Amino acid sequence: MTSPLLQVENLCVSFPGTGGARVRAVDGVSFTIERGKTLGLVGESGCGKSTTGYSLLQLIKPTSGRVIVDGIDIASLSRREMRPYRRRLQIIFQDAAASLDPRMSVGDLIGEALDIHGLARGTARLPRIRKLLDLVGIPARLLQRFPHELSGGQAQRVAICRALAVEPMLIVCDEPVSALDVSIQAQIINLMQDLQKELGLAYLFISHDLSVVRHISDRIAVMYLGRIVETADKHEIFGSAAHPYTKALLSAVPVPDPDMERTRERIVLRGDLPSPANPPSGCRFRTRCPVPIDDCAQIDPPWKTLSETHHAACIRIQGIPETSLFEGVRY
Amino acid sequence: MTSPLLTVNNLRTSFRSDRGTVRAVDGVSFTLNRGEILGLVGESGSGKSMTAMSIMRLIPEPPGSVEADELRFDGIDLLALSERQMLDVRAARIAMIFQDPMRSLNPVLSVGRQLTETLRRHLALDGAAARRRAIELLEMVGIPMAKSRLGAYPHEFSGGMRQRVMIAIALSCNPSLLIADEATTALDVTVQAQIVDLIKTLVKDIGASVIWISHDLGLVANLCDRVNVMYAGRIVESGPIRDVFYRPSHGYTLGLMSCTPRIDLVGERLRPIEGLPPDLSRPMTLCPFLPRCAHSVDRCRTERPALIEEQPAHWASCFADLTGSWRQTT
Numbered sequence: 001m002t003s004p005l006l007q008v009e010n011l012c013v014s015f016p017g018t019g020g021a022r023v024r025a026v027d028g029v030s031f032t033i034e035r036g037k038t039l040g041l042v043g044e045s046g047c048g049k050s051t052t053g054y055s056l057l058q059l060i061k062p063t064s065g066r067v068i069v070d071g072i073d074i075a076s077l078s079r080r081e082m083r084p085y086r087r088r089l090q091i092i093f094q095d096a097a098a099s100l101d102p103r104m105s106v107g108d109l110i111g112e113a114l115d116i117h118g119l120a121r122g123t124a125r126l127p128r129i130r131k132l133l134d135l136v137g138i139p140a141r142l143l144q145r146f147p148h149e150l151s152g153g154q155a156q157r158v159a160i161c162r163a164l165a166v167e168p169m170l171i172v173c174d175e176p177v178s179a180l181d182v183s184i185q186a187q188i189i190n191l192m193q194d195l196q197k198e199l200g201l202a203y204l205f206i207s208h209d210l211s212v213v214r215h216i217s218d219r220i221a222v223m224y225l226g227r228i229v230e231t232a233d234k235h236e237i238f239g240s241a242a243h244p245y246t247k248a249l250l251s252a253v254p255v256p257d258p259d260m261e262r263t264r265e266r267i268v269l270r271g272d273l274p275s276p277a278n279p280p281s282g283c284r285f286r287t288r289c290p291v292p293i294d295d296c297a298q299i300d301p302p303w304k305t306l307s308e309t310h311h312a313a314c315i316r317i318q319g320i321p322e323t324s325l326f327e328g329v330r331y
Numbered sequence: 332m333t334s335p336l337l338t339v340n341n342l343r344t345s346f347r348s349d350r351g352t353v354r355a356v357d358g359v360s361f362t363l364n365r366g367e368i369l370g371l372v373g374e375s376g377s378g379k380s381m382t383a384m385s386i387m388r389l390i391p392e393p394p395g396s397v398e399a400d401e402l403r404f405d406g407i408d409l410l411a412l413s414e415r416q417m418l419d420v421r422a423a424r425i426a427m428i429f430q431d432p433m434r435s436l437n438p439v440l441s442v443g444r445q446l447t448e449t450l451r452r453h454l455a456l457d458g459a460a461a462r463r464r465a466i467e468l469l470e471m472v473g474i475p476m477a478k479s480r481l482g483a484y485p486h487e488f489s490g491g492m493r494q495r496v497m498i499a500i501a502l503s504c505n506p507s508l509l510i511a512d513e514a515t516t517a518l519d520v521t522v523q524a525q526i527v528d529l530i531k532t533l534v535k536d537i538g539a540s541v542i543w544i545s546h547d548l549g550l551v552a553n554l555c556d557r558v559n560v561m562y563a564g565r566i567v568e569s570g571p572i573r574d575v576f577y578r579p580s581h582g583y584t585l586g587l588m589s590c591t592p593r594i595d596l597v598g599e600r601l602r603p604i605e606g607l608p609p610d611l612s613r614p615m616t617l618c619p620f621l622p623r624c625a626h627s628v629d630r631c632r633t634e635r636p637a638l639i640e641e642q643p644a645h646w647a648s649c650f651a652d653l654t655g656s657w658r659q660t661t
Contacts, residue, residue: 044519045490151607181374181546183623186590186603193600208519211549215592215601238594252524253594254549258572260595261553268528269521272489288521 003071004032005169005202006056006089011065013048013055017277024276025051027226028065033170036196038203040217040234042210042249046273048226049206053172056204057089058082087117090163094175096155100147106133106158107143113165129165136161136191153184157191164195170202177212189216210253214238219309222246225284226276232310242304242312245285283314291316335362336507336540337386340401344378344385347394351612355381357564360638363508368534368541370555370572372548372587376608378564379544383510386542387427388417405507423453426501430513432493436485442469442496443481446503453504468499472529491522498529505537512544527554548591552576560584563609563619566638570645579657580647582624588657618648626651 013026026048033039041049055062058074066073074085093099100109110129114120120128130140136157147155156176163171173192177185193216195201207213213220214234221231222245230243241247248267255261269288274280280287286296293316301313344356356378363369371379384390385397388409402409404425412420421427429435437445446468447461456464462481469477472495485493494514501509511530515523531554534541543554551558551572558575560568560583568581579585589602606623609615618624621631630650638648 044521153607182587182591183374183604184607186592186601187605189592189601190603209592210520211592211594214594248521250594252520254547254553255593255595256548256552256576256588256591257595258552258576261549266524268524270525272491272522273519 002035005035005069006033007066007068008032008052008056009066009068011052011055011067012063013051013060014063021277024226024279026055026062027276027279029223029226029228031221031228031231033202033204034218035169036200036202037218038196038205038216040213040220041204041206041223042208042213042220043223044208044249044273046225046276047223048276049223050174052223053091053174053204053206057086057091057172059091087166088169089172090166090168090170091172091174092156092159092163092176094178096159096176096179097147097150097152099159100155100162102147105144105146106138106150109147109158109162110165113162117166119166132161132165135164135195137187151184152180153187156180156188160188160191160195164199167199168201170204172204172206174206175208176205178207178209185212192216210250222249225273225279227284227313229285229314230312232306232312236307236310240306240310242306242310242317243285243314244289244291244316246312248290285314333365334406336365336367336405337363338401338403339382339386340399342382342385342397342399342402344381344390344395344397346396348612353612354564355611356385357611359561359564359566361559361566361569363540363542365507365540366538367557368543368555370551370558371542371544371561372546372551372558373561374546374608376611377561379561380512381564382561383427383512383542383544387421387425387510388412388414419453422449422501422506423504424506425508425510426504426506427510427512428494428497428501428514430516432490432497433485435497436493438485441482441484442488443483446481446496446500449500449503464503465499468503469496471502471533472496472499473525474499491518491526494518494522494526495529498526498533502533502537502539505539507539508542509534509539510542510544513546514543515550516545516547523550530554548576548587549593560587563615564611565619565648566646567620567649568647569638570642570647574642574645577657578642578645578654580641580645580653581620581649582626582651582653583620584647585653585657586620586623586625618650624651626653626656628652 009030011026011029014022014024017023029052043049054060056067062075067075069085107129110132138157177188205216217234219233220237221228224245230246241250248269251267267290271288274287282297282299283301286292299315301315303311303313304317305311340360342356342359346353359382373379390397443465446465450456450461450464466477474480474495515526545551555572557571559566562583568584579588586604590604604623609619617635618631621627628651636648636650638646640646
């Protein structure tokens, strides 16, 4: 068995909060990402999914834990030592236009990435930029345009292009299509899938949109209040979700099918996400859980193995659920 | 048969700009019956919000201009009202909820003050009565410890709770029409489910009609009785919810359905709508969706299709025959 591309072990990120309390935004997260595969990281706002993405790139220094790339723990590297790894690990954001320097043209934005890492110098530079733009479907006539002259979809293509310019192995995608209209969103998702196939890229795809995540991911990790609560292959999550939070999350996603929408069972959670500065004792989800028992307040739920690829942290799980949330719907 | 609550006939909303006149709403007509929930879907810039803002008479004129052959709400000609008269309609008869409650609530006034302000203005309640009613309203929308939350400011509430406050204000005067403009878009799905349930129950209780503006087809499928699909400032398809979702009859509706990733379906590649929406400052003589349409026929290139009733109550402006191009359900 080959080693995974990226291995995150017990990652913790905490920030100083009010009154001396630490806000534990990410609290012991572990996962691996395989070469050429996509891990979807889902959860509600404030659950720590973006912080996880930033801290594995060392954009926010993790408080503790390891991030292993090619056998090296990059969390222990200095900024200078980190540099070669920056080429390997790239990121794109939700607001692509804001992530591009407004005073640089499209050509310069891509060129800058090449220059920093000393790729394609001199006469090779421009043809390389053109080739990269072609790869993401940006016509060469936009080479001299500035970010404000681009549509939302075009700006995201340029951001992807800039990430690709340095030939990364992994791109952290932080809600990359959430701000786009569905018709444009589908263009970008297809582009990302094509690029993955062509270049063997791996993605950490961070999103709150489970429909999009289902579409693009191979594996899925569900986060709640700084912890991963369930992780599995895509078909296992959507076919037999085990954790009550995952079930509730899936049942809350609207489906564009009137008959199904009006007949399917919906688990409506009570209340809001508790504060990560003061998480509930035991299981963090217990305050909103539809099926809590007394033990949930005492026991920090250990991982239960449901299959070789399917794990969930909940003491209420007996076995693998047999019914799918979408059972009975055939297309 | 009773008359509709709202009749919009040939609504045209445009803006003067350096590049000429931008037709944000370009001849929109529809009716809304009492107790009905009507969905308004389409991409950004399709004119959904502009239609709502025009009905509410919230478009600043100039630079905007709102014209219509008829804009009638419960027997009142909205276009004939002065701004002063319109103030009595807004909030009291037609209420609106926006996407971002932080921007529509006043950050320097307590939520209690913002609730009682509406009640005192429209229902002429005195301070104590308004306060009692405000507490009732906050309890109705599920805000715990309502009494002690009256003095709290918007920033002290979570996003979901703020939207509940907005709903409490919107429903405070028992409006006959509630316009919700992307009311749950900024919320997490679990909170969205709570808010949608809440709105469903409350509008039923007070018998209000709803215009539900959203880009989320799933929400519209859940909530609405009928749906208008908008593109480039026009309604391109309109009909009962099941008819439109199971037998889409406009190339754009079909495109929208095919490019939406669905949580209940596995694996097939998304079929995006290529290209971008048109520039609304350019005059359009053909179907505005033609350059992006995957189903166009020869006739699309010679004349513009009118909105016609293809099936009873199901209208579409499309020359293509889309029968069988969408999976049929039930």
